[in-house]
Amino acid sequence: MSAIYLDHNATTPLRPEVAEAMHAAASRLVGNPSSTHRLGAQTRAAIERARVQVASLVGADPAEVIFTSCATEANATAIVAACADASPRRRELLVGAADHASILESAAAWEERGWSVVSAPVARQGGFDPDALRAQLSERTALVSLLWANNETGAIHPIAELCAAAKAEERAAGPWIHVDAVQAAGKLPLAFGELGLHSLSLSAHKLNGPKGVGALVLARGVPFVPFLRGGPQERGHRAGTENLLGIIGFGVACALAEDELAARAERYAALRDQLWAGISKRIAGTRRNGDPHSTLCNTLNVTIDGVDGAVLLEALDLEGVCVSAGAACASGSSDPSHVLLAMGLGLAEARASLRFSVGVGVDERQIERVIALLPDLVQRVRGGARQ
Numbered sequence: 001m002s003a004i005y006l007d008h009n010a011t012t013p014l015r016p017e018v019a020e021a022m023h024a025a026a027s028r029l030v031g032n033p034s035s036t037h038r039l040g041a042q043t044r045a046a047i048e049r050a051r052v053q054v055a056s057l058v059g060a061d062p063a064e065v066i067f068t069s070c071a072t073e074a075n076a077t078a079i080v081a082a083c084a085d086a087s088p089r090r091r092e093l094l095v096g097a098a099d100h101a102s103i104l105e106s107a108a109a110w111e112e113r114g115w116s117v118v119s120a121p122v123a124r125q126g127g128f129d130p131d132a133l134r135a136q137l138s139e140r141t142a143l144v145s146l147l148w149a150n151n152e153t154g155a156i157h158p159i160a161e162l163c164a165a166a167k168a169e170e171r172a173a174g175p176w177i178h179v180d181a182v183q184a185a186g187k188l189p190l191a192f193g194e195l196g197l198h199s200l201s202l203s204a205h206k207l208n209g210p211k212g213v214g215a216l217v218l219a220r221g222v223p224f225v226p227f228l229r230g231g232p233q234e235r236g237h238r239a240g241t242e243n244l245l246g247i248i249g250f251g252v253a254c255a256l257a258e259d260e261l262a263a264r265a266e267r268y269a270a271l272r273d274q275l276w277a278g279i280s281k282r283i284a285g286t287r288r289n290g291d292p293h294s295t296l297c298n299t300l301n302v303t304i305d306g307v308d309g310a311v312l313l314e315a316l317d318l319e320g321v322c323v324s325a326g327a328a329c330a331s332g333s334s335d336p337s338h339v340l341l342a343m344g345l346g347l348a349e350a351r352a353s354l355r356f357s358v359g360v361g362v363d364e365r366q367i368e369r370v371i372a373l374l375p376d377l378v379q380r381v382r383g384g385a386r387q
């Protein structure tokens with residue numbers, strides 16, 4: 001039985017073009033990119049090509065891209081740099097209540113050191129209100145961190161408006177503005193250069209690149225204190241020999257994502273809408289979480305009354321269908337999604353929710369199969385819950 005993979009917000013399969021580029025580089029490139037001899041220069045040139053590809057996808061200058069081991073590291077790096085650069089009167093971090101754990105846990109670590117963390121609430125539909133955000137800013141705010149799009153609900157935030165609200169003061173004097181664009185990249189057009197942000201984070205494995213490589217995009221001229229210290233790699237911004245093959249794969253994945261952005265958005269949205277139409281028609285007591293007009297093209301988060309999402313997930317898995325009952329990093333725990341709770345769903349509703357996320361390789365037949373399977377599985381799980 002081949003799996004029907006509807007968990008592309010957790011991670012995505014490698015595109016063959018990406019695997020081929022990585023494979024070719026693995027046997028061809030031997031030098032350390034920091035070496036000044038010809039073999040080092042060849043490796044360095046491959047990294048610089050990838051830097052151009054990554055920068056192009058997000059509308060940044062290549063010199064603004066710093067490769068990291070993942071987006072978790074990029075997020076932590078931004079927070080460390082923002083805190084290190086803040087004036088002593090700025091000791092507050094403003095983070096979204098529905099942000100990814102990599103932001104929330106990094107912020108919590110600063111809280112343990114005596115900083116305050118203020119949580120920006122999300123509305124029932126999963127969005128932020130720029131006026132509410134502006135009201136939470138103060139002269140104590142050192143960092144504002146926002147998700148461009150939420151990993152669990154797909155809620156797309158009005159980043160341009162939110163950034164304008166957060167930038168009440170000139171960049172040098174105001175808070176550091178960081179945006180986690182991990183889920184938005186490859187699904188939405190991004191224009192880093194136009195937003196006046198300080199930094200933005202990306203992850204290769206969310207856009208059909210390899211796992212274990214990410215990037216922090218850091219605006220030119222922003223004072224920066226590195227998180228990892230050591231050698232002079234990444235122009236002194238991130239020490240450690242670069243993940244050469246990962247970076248090459250990341251670059252190719254970004255180039256493909258840029259070329260295919262509009263086509264993917266259309267295709268994914270059609271698959272997601274097909275799935276929701278089937279679920280809502282065939283299963284009573286279902287609700288879509290988030291504003292359908294402002295949701296990532298590939299994401300569907302659904303509450304199915306009377307089910308335990310974790311049990312339904314297992315039942316689907318036995319049928320070869322892979323979905324998520326929250327963020328991948330939270331799987332294995334029975335904690336309900338903090339994102340859905342932040343949106344005001346009750347515990348039972350949050351526990352009764354599943355996330356379906358489509359991507360490359362998903363087709364209409366697979367979606368039909370899931371729609372055909374779900375009603376019986378839901379009935380069984382609902383029956384089990386009543387016993």
Ligand code: PLP
Nearest residue numbers: 070071072100151182183203214
């Ligand atoms: N930010 C968001 C919104 C994510 O969805 C994820 C991964 O789930 C991350 C950050 C962390 O990315 P990585 O796996 O590259 O550390």
